[in-house]
Amino acid sequence: MKKVNVGIIGLGTIGSGVYKIIAERRTEIKRAYNLDISITKCCDISEVSRKKLRIPKSMFTKNYRDITNSNDIDVVIELIGGTKIAHTISKEALRNNKHLITANKALLAEHGKKLRELAKRKSKNIGYEASVGGGIPIISSILDSILINKISSFKGIFNGTCNYILSLMSRGIDFKEALKMAQDQGFAEADPTLDINGKDSAHKVAVLSQTCFGISLKLSQIFTQGIQDITSYDLNVANNLGYKIKLLGISKIIKQKIDIRVHPTLVRNNNPLANVENEFNAILLDSKNLGPFMGYGYGAGMLPTATAIISDIIRTTNKELHPPDLKSKAPFRPIKFEEIKSKFYIRIELEDKPGNLGATTTILGKFKINIDEIIQSQSKIKSKSAPVVILTKNTEYIMVDKALKKISQAKLSKNKALVIPIEDFN
Numbered sequence: 001m002k003k004v005n006v007g008i009i010g011l012g013t014i015g016s017g018v019y020k021i022i023a024e025r026r027t028e029i030k031r032a033y034n035l036d037i038s039i040t041k042c043c044d045i046s047e048v049s050r051k052k053l054r055i056p057k058s059m060f061t062k063n064y065r066d067i068t069n070s071n072d073i074d075v076v077i078e079l080i081g082g083t084k085i086a087h088t089i090s091k092e093a094l095r096n097n098k099h100l101i102t103a104n105k106a107l108l109a110e111h112g113k114k115l116r117e118l119a120k121r122k123s124k125n126i127g128y129e130a131s132v133g134g135g136i137p138i139i140s141s142i143l144d145s146i147l148i149n150k151i152s153s154f155k156g157i158f159n160g161t162c163n164y165i166l167s168l169m170s171r172g173i174d175f176k177e178a179l180k181m182a183q184d185q186g187f188a189e190a191d192p193t194l195d196i197n198g199k200d201s202a203h204k205v206a207v208l209s210q211t212c213f214g215i216s217l218k219l220s221q222i223f224t225q226g227i228q229d230i231t232s233y234d235l236n237v238a239n240n241l242g243y244k245i246k247l248l249g250i251s252k253i254i255k256q257k258i259d260i261r262v263h264p265t266l267v268r269n270n271n272p273l274a275n276v277e278n279e280f281n282a283i284l285l286d287s288k289n290l291g292p293f294m295g296y297g298y299g300a301g302m303l304p305t306a307t308a309i310i311s312d313i314i315r316t317t318n319k320e321l322h323p324p325d326l327k328s329k330a331p332f333r334p335i336k337f338e339e340i341k342s343k344f345y346i347r348i349e350l351e352d353k354p355g356n357l358g359a360t361t362t363i364l365g366k367f368k369i370n371i372d373e374i375i376q377s378q379s380k381i382k383s384k385s386a387p388v389v390i391l392t393k394n395t396e397y398i399m400v401d402k403a404l405k406k407i408s409q410a411k412l413s414k415n416k417a418l419v420i421p422i423e424d425f426n
Contacts, residue, residue, distance in 0.1 A: 007076050021310055022039055043063070076098045127316045130308035132208050166227060173232065243267060257335050360390075375391075
């Protein structure tokens with residue numbers, strides 16, 4: 001039986017989950033995989049988790065180098081988050097001939113390419129299943145078939161916090177209350193900024209694009225828009241039109257270009273992504289040989305994420321897998337969001353004056369924007385403005401942006417307009 005010695009750096013929610021599952025299921029893992037996973041050392045800046053998990057003092061340290069530099073450890077599990085110290089830990093682990101497992105999507109989005117190159121030179125593996133989709137085994141599914149199954153695109157719901165909030169808002173709950181409920185349930189952090197503004201999803205889309213296409217991009221090259229401007233009104237209008245609003249991450253290859261972005265999207269009710277509710281995630285891949293493939297499950301949480309990490313330990317050490325060559329053979333130019341051609345949902349707060357709607361549609365026409373439908377809502381209270389929703393036919397976003405700037409300059413509207421792409425993919 002093969003024995004693997006593991007060091008865990010970071011005993012937060014996920015690290016504690018990894019420790020508990022291995023401690024409880026070690027015998028079953030031995031029997032099923034002929035592999036004995038032994039936790040040799042744990043590291044954290046605090047002893048709170050050590051005491052809670054009853055980890056012996058001899059197995060605990062506050063110095064991560066006791067793990068990365070140890071000759072007794074085969075696999076380093078990095079679970080501290082952030083990018084600076086986590087990057088140092090990851091480099092030291094690989095340089096010292098240890099396999100690396102991480103759930104750190106920010107680390108991989110920023111440094112994944114160089115870490116994989118280092119791992120390849122050292123003939124070591126990097127397991128990162130838990131970094132995208134939590135308990136959804138999407139990374140392993142891709143890596144197991146990447147050489148025979150060319151992936152052309154993926155789209156998905158990558159953030160359970162945002163999906164939970166949007167699900168509540170679709171039932172008439174306003175954003176602030178929905179966010180508080182998400183925090184009370186443990187689905188949102190005390191500071192939910194990275195979830196709400198879409199950056200968490202952008203990190204995951206970057207990591208998955210590296211895996212699918214061998215393309216490493218800076219986060220500044222990924223158009224990212226969060227859900228902070230979405231209202232229950234928008235969700236209600238979308239529902240009446242046969243759509244759901246979801247925060248999607250999209251990445252697709254178009255010749256020598258890559259269309260990669262994160263933003264709220266109107267998705268038809270008959271699309272499987274539209275029916276993903278609450279804290280669940282889902283990722284829809286499109287490939288040459290397999291066709292469409294969808295992964296669905298919990299995107300975060302202690303047990304799903306810890307399970308993904310333990311699966312990586314088994315894969316990394318039991319199969320002697322080496323990182324596939326994910327380097328793209330040709331450079332891909334990121335498509336700017338201004339170049340995107342789509343139908344659009346535009347919610348604009350028009351000043352309640354005669355002729356304003358007509359003047360607005362005239363400006364849209366001057367920018368060659370064809371209107372599919374206009375929805376006017378009567379305000380229940382006396383107001384100097386009212387929301388108007390305009391659905392466009394296929395058009396370039398740059399033309400929509402120019403038209404809205406002109407409408408604002410003409411003082412026809414109040415506040416900034418909300419623009420959401422409409423995706424009619426199957």
